[in-house]
Amino acid sequence: MRPQPTEAVETVFRLESPRVIAGVARLVRDVGIAEELTQDAMVAALEQWPRDGVPDNPGAWLMATARRRAVDLIRRRENYARKLAEIGRDLPTATPPPEEPADPEDIDDDLLRLVFTACHPVLSAEARIALTLRLLGGLTTPEIARAFLVPEPTVAQRVVRAKRTLARKNVAFEVPYGPDRAARLGSVLEVIYLIFNEGYAATAGDDWLRPALCEDALRLARVLSALMPEEPEVHGLTALLEFQASRTAARTGPDGTPVLLKDQNRRRWNRMLIARGVTALDHAHASRDVGLPGPYTLQAAIAACHATAYTYEDTDWPRIATLYGLLAARAPSPVVELNRAVAVSMAEGPAPALALVDALAAEPALRDYHLLPSVRADLLLRLGRRAEARAEFDRAASLTRNERERALLARRARETDTA
Numbered sequence: 001m002r003p004q005p006t007e008a009v010e011t012v013f014r015l016e017s018p019r020v021i022a023g024v025a026r027l028v029r030d031v032g033i034a035e036e037l038t039q040d041a042m043v044a045a046l047e048q049w050p051r052d053g054v055p056d057n058p059g060a061w062l063m064a065t066a067r068r069r070a071v072d073l074i075r076r077r078e079n080y081a082r083k084l085a086e087i088g089r090d091l092p093t094a095t096p097p098p099e100e101p102a103d104p105e106d107i108d109d110d111l112l113r114l115v116f117t118a119c120h121p122v123l124s125a126e127a128r129i130a131l132t133l134r135l136l137g138g139l140t141t142p143e144i145a146r147a148f149l150v151p152e153p154t155v156a157q158r159v160v161r162a163k164r165t166l167a168r169k170n171v172a173f174e175v176p177y178g179p180d181r182a183a184r185l186g187s188v189l190e191v192i193y194l195i196f197n198e199g200y201a202a203t204a205g206d207d208w209l210r211p212a213l214c215e216d217a218l219r220l221a222r223v224l225s226a227l228m229p230e231e232p233e234v235h236g237l238t239a240l241l242e243f244q245a246s247r248t249a250a251r252t253g254p255d256g257t258p259v260l261l262k263d264q265n266r267r268r269w270n271r272m273l274i275a276r277g278v279t280a281l282d283h284a285h286a287s288r289d290v291g292l293p294g295p296y297t298l299q300a301a302i303a304a305c306h307a308t309a310y311t312y313e314d315t316d317w318p319r320i321a322t323l324y325g326l327l328a329a330r331a332p333s334p335v336v337e338l339n340r341a342v343a344v345s346m347a348e349g350p351a352p353a354l355a356l357v358d359a360l361a362a363e364p365a366l367r368d369y370h371l372l373p374s375v376r377a378d379l380l381l382r383l384g385r386r387a388e389a390r391a392e393f394d395r396a397a398s399l400t401r402n403e404r405e406r407a408l409l410a411r412r413a414r415e416t417d418t419a
Helices: 005-030 031-052 058-086 110-118 125-135 141-149 152-168 177-202 209-229 234-247 271-286 297-309 317-330 336-348 351-360 371-382 386-399 403-415
Strands: none
Touching: 005 031, 005 058, 005 110, 031 058, 031 110, 031 152, 058 271, 110 125, 110 152, 110 177, 110 209, 125 141, 125 177, 125 336, 141 152, 177 209, 177 234, 209 234, 234 271, 234 297, 271 297, 271 317, 297 317, 317 336, 336 351, 336 371, 351 371, 371 386, 371 403, 386 403
């Protein structure tokens, strides 16, 4: 059955809007205006597709429509500037867009330019991530808020202010070089990782997985690896995403229900992606100076332990617990501690892990984080405290906004009676 035009517009817009925004931003040199013109193209699609039918290549249609509107805008600005000049006035902002740089290092990737532009140092770290998730990931404000564990109005304000700041500072739409590139790399990697995570376990909606987001994030990481072959953390992040992406096909059942790691059919894991992950991790280690590996390289090493274990029981849990300890020392966070508790539970048993989890109960950032009660429920169940486990599964189900995950947690709550 062919999709309804309105449904097709929403789906295509979600998938294609980052590319369209990036392509238009290269023309108008303003990400806020580029987003507005992209939304104008979506409105045009909503008007025309129900009447004329969905085009054969809807993504190309959106891009062409948005770019035509961008060209019209530039022409109007030029005409306006010309008329002002004729009466002896000047308009600095009416300068036409410059020609594309001929620098041999230029990688001709509008999406990557958009990432680096959104991660400009004139913005706070939080604003850089929120804006890039909005523009590159196509995420909504509630989804970004969930990723940050902060209120939605906070994210909305960050996005609006970020776009205004970029326009006011006249930030160039470009991939930086030299020290500027290194300075912006940390937030770029964080943004790519958050985009991947939203695709790997969606915070809301009917689908637990959003493979297109994972593919975009992985593609950007690979492009960065080619651009920065001497940067270990770029290879570390790429390795991490390759390992994580290798499990995608086994992470849901035929009806989209999430499948827990211990229940996954490992024959469905993508061995080509695992091999790519091993190669990228080797590059990360080879290009690293002395000292502790970076956070992404450590996480990639943890993911490698899972990817190279033939069965769940064969997993080297003591090594994973040790790596999480190193990660906690390198980049401490409540979420890292929660993950470390899971590894400790497998390596040493549920009792010491429960103590670690209970120590996190007062963390403000985890107050509404559904995985905290979910992990605690697992530990309580293994300790035979079924009534408490059921209550924690119920609480976790009430906190998640993803329908698939809610159904899984509710089922696990019911199953505690017979476990």
